[in-house]
Amino acid sequence: MEDLLNKALERFKDNEAMRKVLEAAKANQEKLDRCKRPHDFVITQRVIPKATCRKCGGIVDPIRAHFYLEGIVDARKQENENED
Numbered sequence: 344m345e346d347l348l349n350k351a352l353e354r355f356k357d358n359e360a361m362r363k364v365l366e367a368a369k370a371n372q373e374k375l376d377r378c379k380r381p382h383d384f385v386i387t388q389r390v391i392p393k394a395t396c397r398k399c400g401g402i403v404d405p406i407r408a409h410f411y412l413e414g415i416v417d418a419r420k421q422e423n424e425n426e427d
């Protein structure tokens with residue numbers, strides 16, 4: 344993800360509006376990467392829905408948050424089954 348953002352930043356270095364969007368995306372990704380996991384996503388914007396992590400402040404789309412949380416639930420279920 345970071346490589347893609349860096350490549351895009353290089354490509355759009357002369358386009359100020361695009362550069363601002365990409366820099367914001369990169370800052371957001373850095374927050375998500377530094378989070379003391381697991382993320383704790385809550386829906387924070389409803390017109391264009393977004394999910395924000397209550398720990399790191401990183402923002403993702405709600406579908407990504409949904410599958411992230413579902414992955415945690417599945418992993419815990421599997422852990423419990425392996426303990427039996």
Ligand SMILES: [Zn+2]
Pocket residue numbers: 375378379380381382383396397398399400401
């Ligand atoms: Zn987080």
